[in-house]
Amino acid sequence: MVVVHTTPVPLDLTPFDFTPTESLVYGVLVTRGPGTGYAVARTAGLARANAYAALAGLVSKGAARVEEGRPKRYRPEPAAVLLARIVDRQGHSIDALAQALDEISVPPSPTLTPISSLRGVAQLLGIEVARARVSVRLVLPDEVYTSIAPALRRVSGLDTDLELYSDGPTSGLVSDVQVVEVTDRWPGRPLLGVIDDRLALLGALEGSEASGHWTTSPTLVAAANQAISALSGAG
Structure with missing residues (x-):
């Protein structure tokens, strides 16, 4: 034995x-x-x-x-x-x-913070989505939706407006995600988000490398909103 x-x-x-x-x-x-x-x-x-x-x-x-x-x-x-x-x-x-x-x-002041990694994007996005009280607009790869699914389920029971888009099919962990055609309209796979019109994510995923910025600048928040509207066909 x-x-x-x-x-x-x-x-x-x-x-x-x-x-x-x-x-x-x-x-x-x-x-x-x-x-x-x-x-x-x-x-x-x-x-x-x-x-x-x-x-x-x-x-x-x-x-x-x-x-x-x-x-x-x-x-x-x-x-x-x-x-x-x-x-x-x-x-x-x-x-x-x-x-x-x-x-x-x-006194609030506009911020501009570089993205460090896709994992970091998902972690901060999960926190900010869970805090949302008015609206959440996102265009993200499926792997990010998988990470922030608990936060999205949390706000889905509130009166928060959710607009969720992806550049390809999603796993189903998050419902009501619409697939949008990106092709050459964005440099890489979009990492876009606007939370309560106060915080924006402007970035892209190329291969495994994430780049871009988080920002509270009203001008860049407006730009992120416009980009989401353009990609989703809502603009």
Whole structure:
């Protein structure tokens, strides 16, 4: 018989409001499966009190649950569940921060910020779409829609006007996306967006390289609106 010895998965959950000990214990649970506090303490090389404190923290943060029966056994939540809870928790934190920033009475000034990557575009766009209260107009590749689908579902239940276009068929994660013919009317695949007529995305995707800018300049926001209207045939 071959005995396979596994070691705790090296995870760093500390950027997501978990302690280093909780990260270690979650790794033990993922590697070894459900276990008692005593078994987890032995595997992780922790004092029993520290292991139980970490397990209680994981349960309270939605990363683990307690199975019925005695002695108590702790089971890790699947990765997809953990990620969903982290995203939801961070979403609420971002909303609170955005509201606090909105309430700071600093005179607004137009900004122009370069795009750093397609992933960065999707992350910021997801945040801004979730904050939208009036209108969202987008012309994007399908892979960006896939990333921002949760944010779009969130605002779709509000009175926010949504105009969603893509240069090709989409995966179906986001409904009501209309396909538009771009051909040579834009340099590359369009990365275009206007949120509440206050923020615009003006860019393009060529291969895997994203380029362009985020801007709050009223002139460039108007230009982005015109570009979306032209590509969609609404102008």
